Amino acid sequence: MSQIVRRLGVAPRYRGSATGATCPDIFELADGNFAVIGTDATDSLDAQLPADAARADDERIVVITRETLVRAKADIPDA
Template sequence: MGKSARELGKTGGRDGCPDIWQLDNGDIAVIGRDLTDAYRAKLPEDASIAPDERLAVIPGATLSAAKPDIPDARA
């Protein structure tokens, strides 16, 4: 979805991440920096990270570039 990390200049000298893409089943996958431990205690009260989950952080430019590929929510 959106532009590649290379197109956005967000590879940090490496090819690959960060990235967002849609899986065949419609789910969205995100590759980013694992900052679970850094943000776990800073989450809003109504948010939590399950033992089988990790909090990934991506540059805002990566999400903004994907915006045209993200469908509007359906009521």
């Protein structure tokens, strides 16, 4: 398994998560992939996936806040 290299965007506490109860986050990994912490919404969204989308048994659909992604935008590489 790859290691976390850096956070994209700002820490959850700067997005209003003072208690740790809701801490969506995005991390870049050493292998170039990304890890996302979000709310598991697989049960509610799986049936709504478009026909050309699929989810493997070991994959989950997670939801992050819009603010989490917007605040990470500047840190996401173009290539």
